[in-house]
Amino acid sequence: MEILEKTDSLNSLSSEKPSKKRVCREDRREQILTVSAQLFSQKGFNGTTTKELAEQIGVSEAILFRHFPNKQELYSAILDYKTNELMQPLWLNCEELMLERDDYKVFVTLAAQILETLKQDPCLLRLLFYSALEGHQLASNFLETTVRQVREPAVNYIKQRIEEQAFRPLDPILAARSFFSLVMQRALGKELFQDSDLQKTSSWEAAQEITDIFLFGISKNKDLSHSKE
Amino acid sequence: MEILEKTDSLNSLSSEKPSKKRVCREDRREQILTVSAQLFSQKGFNGTTTKELAEQIGVSEAILFRHFPNKQELYSAILDYKTNELMQPLWLNCEELMLERDDYKVFVTLAAQILETLKQDPCLLRLLFYSALEGHQLASNFLETTVRQVREPAVNYIKQRIEEQAFRPLDPILAARSFFSLVMQRALGKELFQDSDLQKTSSWEAAQEITDIFLFGISKNKDLSHSKE
DNA sequence: GTAATGTTAGTAAACACTCACTTACTTGAA
DNA sequence: TTCAAGTAAGTGAGTGTTTACTAACATTAC
Numbered sequence: 001m002e003i004l005e006k007t008d009s010l011n012s013l014s015s016e017k018p019s020k021k022r023v024c025r026e027d028r029r030e031q032i033l034t035v036s037a038q039l040f041s042q043k044g045f046n047g048t049t050t051k052e053l054a055e056q057i058g059v060s061e062a063i064l065f066r067h068f069p070n071k072q073e074l075y076s077a078i079l080d081y082k083t084n085e086l087m088q089p090l091w092l093n094c095e096e097l098m099l100e101r102d103d104y105k106v107f108v109t110l111a112a113q114i115l116e117t118l119k120q121d122p123c124l125l126r127l128l129f130y131s132a133l134e135g136h137q138l139a140s141n142f143l144e145t146t147v148r149q150v151r152e153p154a155v156n157y158i159k160q161r162i163e164e165q166a167f168r169p170l171d172p173i174l175a176a177r178s179f180f181s182l183v184m185q186r187a188l189g190k191e192l193f194q195d196s197d198l199q200k201t202s203s204w205e206a207a208q209e210i211t212d213i214f215l216f217g218i219s220k221n222k223d224l225s226h227s228k229e
Numbered sequence: 230m231e232i233l234e235k236t237d238s239l240n241s242l243s244s245e246k247p248s249k250k251r252v253c254r255e256d257r258r259e260q261i262l263t264v265s266a267q268l269f270s271q272k273g274f275n276g277t278t279t280k281e282l283a284e285q286i287g288v289s290e291a292i293l294f295r296h297f298p299n300k301q302e303l304y305s306a307i308l309d310y311k312t313n314e315l316m317q318p319l320w321l322n323c324e325e326l327m328l329e330r331d332d333y334k335v336f337v338t339l340a341a342q343i344l345e346t347l348k349q350d351p352c353l354l355r356l357l358f359y360s361a362l363e364g365h366q367l368a369s370n371f372l373e374t375t376v377r378q379v380r381e382p383a384v385n386y387i388k389q390r391i392e393e394q395a396f397r398p399l400d401p402i403l404a405a406r407s408f409f410s411l412v413m414q415r416a417l418g419k420e421l422f423q424d425s426d427l428q429k430t431s432s433w434e435a436a437q438e439i440t441d442i443f444l445f446g447i448s449k450n451k452d453l454s455h456s457k458e
Numbered sequence: 459g460t461a462a463t464g465t466t467a468g469t470a471a472a473c474a475c476t477c478a479c480t481t482a483c484t485t486g487a488a
Numbered sequence: 489t490t491c492a493a494g495t496a497a498g499t500g501a502g503t504g505t506t507t508a509c510t511a512a513c514a515t516t517a518c
Contacts, residue, residue, distance in 0.1 A: 022462085022463055022464070022515090022516060022517075023463080024462090024463090025462080025463085028463085043275075043363070044273060044275060044276075044362060044363065045276075046272075046273060046275035046276040047273075047274075047275040047363065049506080049507065049508085050507080050508060050509080051506085051507080051508090059463095059464075059465090060464070060465055060466080061508085061509080062464080062465070062466085062509085062510075062511095063463080063464070063465090064509095065508085065509060065510075066463080066464090070508075070509075071508065071509090126362060129358055129362055130362055132421055132422055133273060133355060133358055133359055133362070133421070134272070134273065134276065168445075170441075170442070173426070174438060174442075175442075177414075177418075178411060178442050180414075181410050181411050181413075181414035181415075182407060182410050182411075184410075184414060185406070185409075185410035185413060185414055186410075189406075192361050192362070193361055197402065209403060212399075213399070213403075213404075213407055213446050213447075214446070216397075216446050216447075217442050217443070217445050217446030217447075218442075218445075218446075250482095251481085251482055251483070251496085251497055251498075252497080253496090253497085254496080254497080257497080278472080278473070278474085279473080279474060279475080280472085280473080280474090288497090288498070288499090289498065289499050289500075290474085290475080290499095291475085291476075291477090291498075291499065291500090292497080292498065292499085293475095294474085294475060294476080295497080295498085299474075299475075300474065300475090
């Protein structure tokens, strides 16, 4: 969208001439990916037409098929692009906190980073669910690899903390899943279902609430210093 | 589907003649709703064609438009039909348990009933998410009315138990939301994302795990008689 | 000049939806 | 009981439009 506006403003500045500025291959490709991601995330694969895509981008349909052999391949490329873009930085700030065994900060930071990421780019959540529903092959890839990849550090950390008698002895995978359930459901309600209750609270506040409930549920020591109640 | 098979078997019994048996208006309408619900839930609104619908039902396309003015109205009718069908019996068995203040049984029963309902009819979950994504007007209805309707008894019960000092003093709405988060995420992983870890456990086992974690998180008394660990 | 980037004007197939018509069932007077 | 008239259920062959995608031609940058 913003790239589109840039093009438009360039055109409107040169007023009379609609001198279409030519864009090099890789820039155009990225622009197509960005704009298409937004449209696909709003209307799904079947609900988005190539004509509409071309209009939003500001080129003819033929250009799309110059860059991607067909609509399906374009969609796949988008899923690939989006997952690579967003799934890496989630655990960045948590690692040192894990070494310090600061349970609260570990989980509140992780929750906040996930919520903030999904808030900044609502496309991702919608694309993920559209893909899961429409049975895209890349959607199961997404689940099998990326989700597990994000969950694994949490599982390992919880396992350690159970061994250290800090958490009560439950299934680490189950516990990790519960944590991500709380986070995801929050994002889902807020970004997808437009739950009015959730619109007020910030990502950080939400992360605190989630972590509070989660840690209270799995900890042995009930006097959590950061617990709000 | 089963109605379709019934028709087929009738036809095949009378061997030679393809004597299409006529179906009265209301039966046909319900058949259309049932079959369409399944197809729409699999492929979404835009992914399902009226031709395909008609073929699955075993009639001509024209019949569809005899019963519903257009595709959109048919879809709306399905959402209406499905929500009415499924959202009523969820709280049935829980009310007396609530009077007995049997916290564990209340939540485990509710969780199990929700999970079992969604397991029996996977259409509902998929239709709900398709509708939320596609921005159907009925989808927001669904959220605003039905979800709240299901959640309200839980909120009230938690509020009471907090007053009775049985639960620690947190926000009842937040607590209820957490509970349903755990339940929904379970259903989502199992029915939508085909998470292999979740396929093994039964609805009842899952309900127990969820309730265990949830009650441990909100209770004051940590020695839950039903807790598994 | 030429290679890359763009457009215009198409294609055949698929789409939601309609129309003129036929077929099966119900009714009730002879 | 019979059977013609009336009615509800169903159909085949379309409608115009939209779809994904293409081929042939045009423009720009170096």
